[in-house]
Each structure stands twice: as C-alpha cells, then as structure tokens.
Amino acid sequence: MPQPQRQLDSRIEIVTPENIAFHYILAGPFRRLPAYLIDCGIILGFLILAFIVLTMTTSFGGVGGLGIGLWLLLVFIVSWFYFGVFETLWNGQTPGKRMLGLRVLSENGQPINAMQAILRNVLRAVDGLPFWGAGGLGIPFYMCGLAAMAAGSRYQRLGDLACGTIVVVERRSRLRGVARIEHPDVVRMALQLPVSFTVSRGLAHALSVYVARRERIAPARRYEIARSLAEPLAARFSLPGDTNPDLLLCALYYRTFIADSSAGSTPLSPEREAQEMADAEVTLP
Amino acid sequence: MQFDQARIAIRERSWLDNLDLALQVIRTHFKAVCVLAAWGVLPLVAMNYAMLYVLLSGDLSEEATFEMVWWSLVAVLFEAPLATAPVTLYLGQALFDAHPSGRKVARDLLACLPQLFLFQFLLRGLLFVMVLSAVIPYALWPYLNEVILLERNPLSARGGQLSTMKRSSVLHRGKSGDYIARGLAAAFFGGLLVVALYVTQSMVLRVLFGVSEGWTARVLALQGVLWIVAVFFTVVRFLSYLDQRIRSEGWEVELFLRAQRERMMRHAA
Numbered sequence: 001m002p003q004p005q006r007q008l009d010s011r012i013e014i015v016t017p018e019n020i021a022f023h024y025i026l027a028g029p030f031r032r033l034p035a036y037l038i039d040c041g042i043i044l045g046f047l048i049l050a051f052i053v054l055t056m057t058t059s060f061g062g063v064g065g066l067g068i069g070l071w072l073l074l075v076f077i078v079s080w081f082y083f084g085v086f087e088t089l090w091n092g093q094t095p096g097k098r099m100l101g102l103r104v105l106s107e108n109g110q111p112i113n114a115m116q117a118i119l120r121n122v123l124r125a126v127d128g129l130p131f132w133g134a135g136g137l138g139i140p141f142y143m144c145g146l147a148a149m150a151a152g153s154r155y156q157r158l159g160d161l162a163c164g165t166i167v168v169v170e171r172r173s174r175l176r177g178v179a180r181i182e183h184p185d186v187v188r189m190a191l192q193l194p195v196s197f198t199v200s201r202g203l204a205h206a207l208s209v210y211v212a213r214r215e216r217i218a219p220a221r222r223y224e225i226a227r228s229l230a231e232p233l234a235a236r237f238s239l240p241g242d243t244n245p246d247l248l249l250c251a252l253y254y255r256t257f258i259a260d261s262s263a264g265s266t267p268l269s270p271e272r273e274a275q276e277m278a279d280a281e282v283t284l285p
Numbered sequence: 286m287q288f289d290q291a292r293i294a295i296r297e298r299s300w301l302d303n304l305d306l307a308l309q310v311i312r313t314h315f316k317a318v319c320v321l322a323a324w325g326v327l328p329l330v331a332m333n334y335a336m337l338y339v340l341l342s343g344d345l346s347e348e349a350t351f352e353m354v355w356w357s358l359v360a361v362l363f364e365a366p367l368a369t370a371p372v373t374l375y376l377g378q379a380l381f382d383a384h385p386s387g388r389k390v391a392r393d394l395l396a397c398l399p400q401l402f403l404f405q406f407l408l409r410g411l412l413f414v415m416v417l418s419a420v421i422p423y424a425l426w427p428y429l430n431e432v433i434l435l436e437r438n439p440l441s442a443r444g445g446q447l448s449t450m451k452r453s454s455v456l457h458r459g460k461s462g463d464y465i466a467r468g469l470a471a472a473f474f475g476g477l478l479v480v481a482l483y484v485t486q487s488m489v490l491r492v493l494f495g496v497s498e499g500w501t502a503r504v505l506a507l508q509g510v511l512w513i514v515a516v517f518f519t520v521v522r523f524l525s526y527l528d529q530r531i532r533s534e535g536w537e538v539e540l541f542l543r544a545q546r547e548r549m550m551r552h553a554a
Contacts, residue, residue: 007291007292007293007294008292008293008294008306008309008310008313009293009294009296009306010298010302010305010306010309011294011296025302026305027305028302028304028305028306028308029305029308030301030304030305030474031301031302031304031305033474034301130484130485130488130489132484141480141481141484141485142481143481143482143485146481149308150308150311150312151312153309153312155305155308202545202548203545203549205545206541206542206545209537209538209541209542210538210541210542213535213538214535214538216532216535217533217534217535217538221534221535222535224539225535225538225539225542226542228539228542228543228546229542229543229545229546229549231546232546232549232550232553233549236553
C-alpha cells in the first residue's frame with residue numbers, strides 16, 4: 001500500500017522512552033527572534049546599569065579603573081553564560097523564551113541538561129556569523145544559524161545540532177466539551193433522521209469539526225461548506241432537496257453526540273470496526 | 286485526490302509560524318522555486334540595472350548609493366507581484382499535486398496576464414505615483430495576487446461568480462488593521478534579512494575571494510538580495526493567504542467535509 005506523503009508542517013510528534021507520544025510545534029528562526037531580542041534587551045539594560053553602578057562606586061574610592069575592569073569581566077560572563085545559565089535553571093527557558101512561550105528540549109522530548117544548555121549557547125558564536133564589528137561586541141547576523149535551520153526539518157541551528165536539542169512552542173491546550181446545540185429546529189430535524197443510520201467514526205469527526213467552527217463562519221459560507229456533505233446525506237435519508245444543509249449537519253451532530261450519548265452509547269460491531277479501519281487507511285491514488 | 290491530504294498541513298497558524306514554514310516549503314520545492322523565480326526575476330534585474338545605469342552611471346558617492354538603494358527598493362516593490370507570479374502559481378498546484386507541471390504554470394500565467402497587467406501593473410503604477418498611495422496594495426489587498434492567480438475570477442461578475450475586485454474586497458474586508466501591522470512586521474523582518482544577506486555576501490566576497498565591490502557588483506548584489514527576500518515573502522504571502530481562507534472561510538472544514546463526502550460516495554458505490 002502506498003504511504004501518504006508527509007505533510008509540510010511545523011508540528012512534530014515525539015515518542016518518549018516511556019512510549020508516550022507528545023505533539024509539539026517547532027519554533028523556527030522567526031518565532032525565536034523576538035525572544036532573542038527581548039533577552040538582548042535585558043542583557044543590554046543590565047550591563048548599562050552595572051556600568052553606572054560599578055564606575056560610580058569605584059570612582060568614589062579613587063579606583064575607577066577597577067570598576068571598568070570588573071564591568072568588562074561582567075560583560076564576558078553575561079554575554080557567554082546568560083542564555084546557558086537561564087536555560088539550565090529554568091528548564092530550557094530564558095526570560096525572553098518564557099515571555100513568548102518557547103522552551104528548549106532534547107530531541108527525544110526530555111528536558112535539557114546543563115551541558116546541553118551551556119554548549120548550545122557557546123556555539124552561538126558560530127551560529128551568529130558573520131559579525132558586524134569587533135569580536136564579542138559585534139552585531140551577529142546569524143546567517144550560519146539561519147542556513148542550518150533552513151536546511152533541516154526541525155529548525156535546528158548548529159548549536160542545536162551539536163547538542164541534540166530543539167526549540168518548541170509551549171501550548172496551553174484548552175479542553176473543549178461537546179458543543180451544545182439545542183435549537184428547536186435542530187432537535188426537530190434530529191427526530192426525522194432514521195434510527196437505523198449508524199454514524200461512522202470519520203463522519204462523526206467531520207461533524208464535530210464542522211460544528212466546532214461553524215459559529216465563526218458567515219451564514220452564506222456555512223451553507224456552502226455544509227452542502228458538500230449534506231447533499232449525499234439528505235439523499236440517503238430521503239429528505240427533500242431543499243433541506244437546509246447546516247441544519248442537517250447540526251441535527252446529525254445533535255443525534256450523535258448529545259441525544260445518543262445521553263441514551264448510552266453502543267460499541268461498534270467487529271465488522272463495522274474493520275470497515276472503519278479500512279476507511280481510515282485510504283490514501284492518495 | 287483526497288482533499289484532506291494537502292501537501293501542506295491545513296490548520297490555523299500565526300504569521301510568525303508562516304515565516305518559519307516558508308523555509309520548509311522553499312527547501313522542499315527548492316529547485317522549482319529557484320527556476321520559476323529566475324524566470325520571472327532575471328529579465329527585471331537586467332531592466333533595473335539598465336535603469337540604474339542611466340540614472341547613476343557608476344557613481345559610488347554616498348548620495349548616489351542612497352539613491353541606488355532607494356530606486357532598487359521601489360523597483361522591486363513594484364515589480365514583485367508580476368515577477369513572482371510563476372512561483373505563486375506553482376505553489377498553488379503543489380498544494381494538492383505531487384507533480385506540478387511547468388507547462389500548466391505557463392498556461393495559467395498566460396490566462397491571468399490580462400488581469401495581472403490591469404491590477405498589478407496599471408493600477409499599482411497609478412498608485413506608485415505617490416509614495417503614500419503605493420502602500421495601499423500592500424496594506425489593503427495583500428492577497429490580490431493570489432486572488433487573481435489562484436481563484437481566477439472574471440473581470441466583471443457573471444454567472445454567480447464574483448468579480449476579481451469584489452472577491453478581493455470580500456476576502457480582505459475588515460482586516461486592514463491586521464494587514465498594516467503585518468506589513469510593518471514584514472518590513473522589519475525583510476529589512477533585517479536584506480541587511481544580513483547583503484553584509485554576508487559582501488564579507489564572503491571580500492574575505493574569501495579578495496573581491497572588492499565595484500559599482501556593477503554593488504547594484505547586482507543589492508538586486509540579488511532584494512529579490513531573494515521578495516521571493517521568500519511571496520511564499521510567506523501564499524501561506525498567509527491559505528491561513529486567511531482557513532480563518533475566515535473555514536477552508537480546512539470544507540476540505541475535510543469534501544474528503545468525507547468522497548469516502549462516503551466510494552463506500553456507497
């Protein structure tokens with residue numbers, strides 16, 4: 001059987017060693033840039049503040065040169081270890097990443113360790129090439145990093161590839177219950193549907209997708225969308241040709257998810273289950 | 286063809302996600318995008334070079350350099366919808382078809398040329414007379430090119446089919462604030478990319494090959510960088526257009542229901 005071609009998407013599935021599958025949305029260079037700019041702003045603000053405090057306090061003691069020296073030491077430490085230390089202590093996040101809901105993970109979905117956090121950020125010096133200006137104080141253009149991210153499917157810069165890490169978007173998922181549809185017309189139409197008709201798993205999924213989104217779609221467009229599925233259903237139920245397609249899909253949804261579930265659900269027969277599986281495996285010609 | 290088996294996963298995405306996904310799309314269709322982009326872009330690079338040569342004729346002064354950057358930018362902004370039309374047509378095909386055909390892209394392009402000329406050359410040309418009004422097509426009708434190329438509406442409404450401008454206004458209605466914000470963000474990211482790519486190519490040429498830039502090299506490098514970014518944003522715009530249709534028209538729901546209908550019909554047969 002031909003395998004369906006993988007769809008292009010930034011969503012990936014990671015199966016942990018405990019055989020649990022997690023779905024993540026990968027953060028690419030453009031999603032990561034605002035977080036990086038926030039972190040750079042924090043670093044810059046901190047260094048400016050430190051410069052003022054250090055030079056002022058040491059100049060009162062008559063050792064102004066010491067203040068500059070200490071500040072340069074601070075510049076070195078902060079520019080090399082800010083990201084690594086935060087990612088170690090905050091479980092793969094820096095302040096910028098936390099604000100924008102990003103997190104660094106190992107490729108196998110595990111949290112990163114200190115070695116990974118420090119090394120992937122030390123390698124920024126390579127990812128940041130070319131630099132405009134002198135050494136560590138130059139502005140990085142990240143062309144090496146961008147090229148590496150564009151070449152791979154997991155948006156890994158060289159530091160990520162070396163340490164086996166990825167950056168993902170943390171999503172706060174909302175659990176949605178069954179959409180309540182209790183309009184009298186829907187209930188009336190649901191009573192007209194043949195009791196013998198069993199809704200397949202695929203059809204039930206299609207109905208739930210439609211009902212979950214229909215409120216956000218203009219009525220005329222809703223009618224147009226619903227018609228594609230409602231027409232064969234109406235023919236099968238021997239309903240009149242002018243049956244409102246939106247109403248029909250809502251009625252079938254109501255019967256499947258609300259009326260039937262309150263009456264108690266019945267498991268699928270083995271034959272029906274086999275047919276469902278066959279339906280699910282249909283692929284592109 | 287199964288409608289829920291599009292080559293790009295059909296779901297709602299943020300604009301930043303679309304920027305990232307554009308990298309994957311370009312990597313997957315790298316050869317075709319390069320060939321089709323070159324097809325549309327190279328004649329315009331030659332034309333822009335000639336225009337800049339007539340205007341500035343080898344002047345390397347700071348003032349002339351500023352003028353060169355300005356006119357290059359204006360030219361690319363004006364020409365981008367026409368030059369990148371083959372790439373948009375290809376992406377439209379590649380969304381559902383595993384083997385898009387270059388011949389079909391050429392045929393579709395020919396069919397769309399009159400409307401492209403009218404809306405993206407004449408109308409845009411009129412609006413480009415003033416700098417402020419030149420922004421209108423980007424701010425108010427960002428997906429006009431996709432409407433012309435991929436939806437193929439007639440010039441005037443007939444047989445229940447909307448005209449191109451009506452369809453465009455329906456698609457873009459009530460979202461101008463979003464589009465202006467996105468336009469500003471695109472200018473920010475595009476500007477960063479142009480600077481980063483230009484500095485990189487300049488450094489690579491100087492450090493690795495010892496080539497110092499003359500006037501011709503500078504014009505061609507700038508044109509090259511601007512067009513690379515323009516093609517990248519064409520892919521981003523295509524993905525944003527899909528996203529727009531998903532959000533406002535429930536496109537992913539329609540594809541899903543049509544796929545389910547096909548399965549039901551096949552099962553019944």
